[in-house]
Structure formats: C-alpha cells, structure tokens
Amino acid sequence: MDDERTPGQYRREGPSGKLIAAGVLLVLLVIFVLQNRDRANVDFLLWDVNARVWTVIVVAAVLGFAAGWLVGRTRGPGGD
Secondary structure, three states: OOOOOOOOOOOOOOOOHHHHHHHHHHHHHHHHHHOOOOEEEEEEOOEEEEEEHHHHHHHHHHHHHHHHHHHHHHHOOOOO
C-alpha cells in the first residue's frame, strides 16, 4: 500500500520537459560551434582580438546562461 495517492496526483517518470529542452539547446549549440571555427576580429570595450568564432559563441552562451540563472535567483520563489 505504498502507492496510495490522492486524486489528481500522478507519478512522474523520465526527464522533465525543461531537461529535454536544455539537451536540445545544448546539441544545437555544439552544432553551431562546430560550424563556426574560423577566426574573426572581435571588438569589446577597449579590447580588439583575433579570436576563433566558436570561442566567442561559447563565452556568449556561458554569460547568457549565468545572466538567466541570476535573474531566476533574484525573482524569488513567487516568480514576481
């Protein structure tokens, strides 16, 4: 009788929708990086560097993830 549930409850199995979406986005990012391995001039504030495009893509993706994570953290549990 361990499996007693109140009406409306269900048992979730397998990965969540967010995890699947994150996996798909990660695969797309890897494909995008692999297709952009050339070098390009990158200007940012006072720096001017000749970098591989994939490096710029990865740095931008990490910064975007960090910004999204921080915004999600500051909104609190209520989502206000």
